[in-house]
Every structure is written in C-alpha cells, then in structure tokens.
Amino acid sequence: MGINWFKYSSPQAFHPLAGKMVPWFSVAAGLLIIIGLYIGFFVAPTDFQQGDSYRIIFVHVPAAWMSMFLYVIMAAWAGVGLGLNARPSFMMAQAIAPTGAMFTFLALLTGAMWGKPTWGAWWVWDARLTSELILLFQYIGIILLRAAIDDLRRADRASAVLALVGVVNVPIIYFSVKWWNTLHQGASVSMTESKMATPMVAAMLIMMLGFWMYSFAVTLTRMRCVILDRERQPMWGNQTSIQEVAEAR
Amino acid sequence: MQWGSVSEFFAMGGYGLYVWVSFGVTALCMFGEALAVWRRHAAAVAESRDGSLGG
Numbered sequence: 001m002g003i004n005w006f007k008y009s010s011p012q013a014f015h016p017l018a019g020k021m022v023p024w025f026s027v028a029a030g031l032l033i034i035i036g037l038y039i040g041f042f043v044a045p046t047d048f049q050q051g052d053s054y055r056i057i058f059v060h061v062p063a064a065w066m067s068m069f070l071y072v073i074m075a076a077w078a079g080v081g082l083g084l085n086a087r088p089s090f091m092m093a094q095a096i097a098p099t100g101a102m103f104t105f106l107a108l109l110t111g112a113m114w115g116k117p118t119w120g121a122w123w124v125w126d127a128r129l130t131s132e133l134i135l136l137f138q139y140i141g142i143i144l145l146r147a148a149i150d151d152l153r154r155a156d157r158a159s160a161v162l163a164l165v166g167v168v169n170v171p172i173i174y175f176s177v178k179w180w181n182t183l184h185q186g187a188s189v190s191m192t193e194s195k196m197a198t199p200m201v202a203a204m205l206i207m208m209l210g211f212w213m214y215s216f217a218v219t220l221t222r223m224r225c226v227i228l229d230r231e232r233q234p235m236w237g238n239q240t241s242i243q244e245v246a247e248a249r
Numbered sequence: 250m251q252w253g254s255v256s257e258f259f260a261m262g263g264y265g266l267y268v269w270v271s272f273g274v275t276a277l278c279m280f281g282e283a284l285a286v287w288r289r290h291a292a293a294v295a296e297s298r299d300g301s302l303g304g
Contacts, residue, residue, distance in 0.1 A: 046262060051262045051263070055268055102278055113270050117264055117267050214283070217283070218283055222289075222290075225290045
C-alpha cells in the first residue's frame, strides 16, 4: 500500500522541483530582510517609551511567529502522514523541525535581550515565556525521538504522534497574554488595529515575510537532503532513481 | 532618519548591546543554518553520485 502511494507522490519528482524553487525563495528572503532592516533601523522612529531597545521586536516578533507557524505546519504534515501513511509528509515534518527549533531559540534569546533593559530581568517564569520554552523542548524532543529510533517507519510515526499531541501548546502560547496576567505585553498588531506607528509595523511585517521565504528555502533544501538520504537506505534501494535524483540536480 | 552619526547609530540610544546581540545572533543562526543545510545537500548529492557509479 505504502509503496504504491510512494510511486505516485514521487520524491524523485519533488527533488528537482524543490531545487528550482529554492533560489527564488532565497532571493526573496534576502531582499525582504534587507528592506525590513532598512525600514527598521533608518525609517522607523525611536519609541518614546522604550527608546531604541524596541527595535529588537523586528527580529523577535517574526522569530516568535515562525516558531509557532512552523510547529503548526510540521504537525499538519505529521497528521497527513499518519492519516494517509504518506512518507513524503513525514519527510516534510522532519525537514521543518530544526528550523522551527532555531526560531524558537531565537525568539527566547531576543526576548531576553529585550526583557533585560525593559523589565530589568533576562527571564521571568511568565506564561508566555514558559510556554515558548516548552515549545523549544517539544521541538528538541521530536528531533531526538526521531534520532533515537533506527526503524524509519517507526521513527516517522512516533515523532509524528509527538508533534501532533504537542500542537495544543501553540494556542496556549498565543493566548497566554490574554488568559493569564502576564508580564509579557499583549499583541501589538492584530488584523483590525495596530498600536504601532506605520513604519514600525511595516518593518515587522516585511521581516516576517522575509523569515517565511527563508523558511521555505531552508526547509525545502533540507527536504531534498532527506530525500537523498532515504534513497540510500536499503529498503528504498533503487539504483536508477538514485541516479536520476543525482543527475536532476 | 534620526541618527546624527555612525557612533550614535551603533549606540542605539544606550541599548546597543541588547540590540546588536539580538540581530547578530539571529543573523549568525540563519546564515549558519542556511550554509549547513546547503553543504549537507551538496554532500548528499555527491554521495548519491558515488553510490550509483560504484554499484
């Protein structure tokens, strides 16, 4: 069953397709991040309350958003993988996890860099910060669980279940500033209103778009690595397809 | 633009350390990850080539 499905979904076809998309995403990421940094540092004014420390949000907010977006996308691929027994879906989930973990780490680090001058503390056990720290542990747990299981199918399924169960933490992170009386400030920007000056919002949103493009480029490239690595596994052994993949680069 | 000089820009109104560590570490992580994944892919392609030539 799984073998047939695999034939039609064809990672061998995906590998060169992803290879064609990655340069575009990389260029878009570079341009957006440069524009975002320019607006963030040279157009956006100094905040009258927080001074220039507020500029940290131009990396903090996009990194924090990516940490949550990527988790949800990873969990969705994990769910599709479990539901359809689709190996490429598990491979997507596998390719996303390290980038999600990195953005979670960056959200926590830049948050500490902002917290120290603003709150006077690098870290507080506040609902928002604690749930984001748990998200980092979830990513690490998913990566380690996969690495600990030799059988690829079992590794796929086990890490997918862990990813799916852990998705409950994402709304907890998002709504933590509403549900609990936290030190972390509430959302500065929502669909309907913004509490920030236009260039500040623009810099933040452009940086976020840049981080999205970056994530596409990096996870697609990692997906290509996963495809090639798995092609070499004996159970996937198929000499012609290995050659095709290598030549279609 | 509100910066009178280059040193004023780097001082970030006294928050330079926090701002530049944030942006610096983010840049390092993102460049590092992109480079690592790119090299990993190049190595995987090279290994598939060797594999198919050898066997």
